[in-house]
Amino acid sequence: MNHYALFLTSFSPACRKLACLPILVAVLATALPGCGGNSQPGITLLNVSYDPTRELYRDINALFTRQWQEKTGIPLTINQSHGGSGKQARAVIEGLQADVVTLALGYDIDALVEHGGLVAPDWATRLPHNSVPFYSTIVFLVRKGNPKNIRDWNDLIRPDVSVITPNPKTSGGARWNYLAAWGHVLTERLGDPALAVKEPDSPAVKEAQAAARAFLADLFQRVPVLDSGARGATTTFVQRHIGDVLLTWENEAILAVQELGPDQFEIIYPSHSILAEPPVTVVDKVVDSRGTRDVATAYLEFLYTPEAQQLAAKHHFRPTAELPDKDNIPVFPEIRLFTLRDLHGDWKTAHTIHFSEGGVFDQIFNARQVSDRNSP
C-alpha cells in the first residue's frame, strides 16, 4: 500500500485545487515581466529599502517621477521593495537588480562593498551628510500616563521595569537601540562620548566601556522577548501588552501613537540619544550595467531638496536641510545626539565589537547562562 499516494488523494477537492495555485503563479510570473516591459516604454528604477520607509518613498517617488517626466519627457517608473534591512542587502548581493539602496544602517551598505564589490568603497562621501538625507533617533514608547515613571536611560534598568527591544543580531533598528544605550553610559561617564575614539587607551574610557557593558547586561536581563525585527517588537509591546517601555525609532514611535491612539501610548525623549542615520547610495555595478546612473543619481540628489525634505518631515523623519515652510512641518523636540562615529569610528568596528559571533552581545548572554547554571 502506498501511503504517500493515498495521502495526496485524501485531500478535499478544494485543497487539491489550491495545490494548482503555485503552478498558476509560476506561469503568471514568467509571463508578466515580458508584457510589462513592452507596454511601458521609458526608464524603471528599483529602490531597495527597509521597512518603515514604505509610505515615505511612495510620496517621494510620485513627486520625482512627475518632475523627471516634465524635465526630460521620458516616462519614469520607480519600483519599491521593502523588508528587513539586512535581508534587503542580502537580496541585492544575491542578484536583485537594485539601482539604489536606502537602508537602515551603513553596515548593510558596507556589506555591498565587501561582497561582490557592488558599491564603491567611498560611497558615504558621494552625497552630503555622509549620504544620509534625513535621520532619526531612538526614543522610548511607554503606556499612557507613564505608569512606571520612565524618564531616562537609567530608569530602564530598574528591577520593576521590563524593556522590549528586538534582537540586534537580526534587526538593524535594534542595533541603533543597543548603541544608543551604550552611548548613553559613555556620555554619562565621560561627558563627551567621542573620547572613546580619541583616547581609546585612557583608563577613564576603559572604565566607562566596562560600565556600558554592565549596563547592557542589566538592560537585556529586563528583556522578556527578543523579537527578530522592529515591527515584531512593536507588536509584542502594543498588541500583547508585554513590557513597560519599547525602544524604537522616533518615526516608528510617532506612527504608533498616531495609528493606535494617543490615549494609549506616549513618547518619552531621553536626555540624550543616538543620531540614527539611514544612508542611501546608488549601486554602481547595477546602474552601470543598466545604464541608469544619471537618473539614479538625480533621484538620490532629489532627496536633499526642500520638497523631499518636507515629505520626510511629514513622515516623521528629521530633515537635514533648513526648511523654508516652517509652519507646515511637525516640530521635533530638541535632543542631544551623539553619533556612531563618536562611539566607534565606523560600523565595521562597532559590528565586530558588539554584534559579531562572540562579540559583547553574545558575551552578555553567555555570562548570564553561566550564572543561571550556578545559581540554585
Add this chain to the structure above:
Amino acid sequence: MKRFRFNRFGLLPGFGLTLGITLSFLGLLVLLPFTALTLRTLQISPEKFWEILASPRITSSFRLTFLTALVAAFINAAFGFLVAWTLTRYSFPGRRVVDAVIDLPFALPTAVSGIALTALYAPNGWLGHFLAKLGIQVAYTPAGIVLALVFIGFPFVVRTLQPAIADLEDEYEEAAASLGANRWQTFIRVIFPAVLPALLTGTTMAFARALGEYGSIVFISGNMPYRTEILPLLIITRLEQFDYAGATVLAVAMLAASFTLLVITNLIQGRITRYAQESMK
C-alpha cells in the same frame, strides 16, 4: 549473484521517459541545492566547522529544536490517530466541516498561525490569561514552540491515517470477534498493527516538517538565547550578519541530523510494514 537490471513493465508505456523526468526533477529540485549547500562548507576548515557546532549556544539550540519537534510529533501521533479514527469510523452531523478544518494549517501562511497562536496564548490573550492565573506560561516558552509545531504537523498525521483506517476490511474485525477477542484486544492486536505503517509515515512527516519550521516559531518562542532559540533562527541570524559560511555549517549539520533520523525511521517503518503484512497472512 543476482544481476542488477531494470524492471520493465511491458504493459505500461513510457518507462524511460518517466524515469528520466523523475531523476532530472529530483536532481534539479532537491539534490542540486543540497549539493551547492554542502560545497559551500568546504570553504571552512574542519576545526572551524567543529568549533561552530560545539559552541554551547548551538548545542542547546540543537537540543531544543529536535526535542520540541519530537514531542510535537508524539502528541500529533496520539491525537491525530484519535481524530482520524473519529472522522472515518463515526458519522455525525458536521463531519464534513470538521474534515475540511483539518486542512487549514496546510493552507495558512505559517507566520499567520504563529501570530494567531501568540495572540491566543500570550499572558494577556484569551486563553493565556486563564493559564497565567494558574501559573502556566505557554507563549515565549518551549511549550509555545511545541504548540505551534503540533498545529503545523497535525494534518500530516490525520491525512495519512484516514485512508489507511478506511481501507480496513470489516472481515478482520468480525473474524477477531468470532474468535473470542474482546474489543480492546481487537484494537490492539488487529487494527493497530494494520494502521501502524501509516501512523509512522504521518508522524515522520510531521516530525520532519517541525524540524524546519521557522515562520510560526519566531513569533511564539520569544527567541531567547539558550532558552527558546531554534536552529533555523540561528541560521537566519548568521545570514543577517553576512556570515554565509557559518550559516551553511549550521544548515548542513541540521540537514545531516534530519536525514539520519529520517533514514532510521524509514528503516523501522519498513520492518514494521513487513511484520504487519506477514501477521495479516
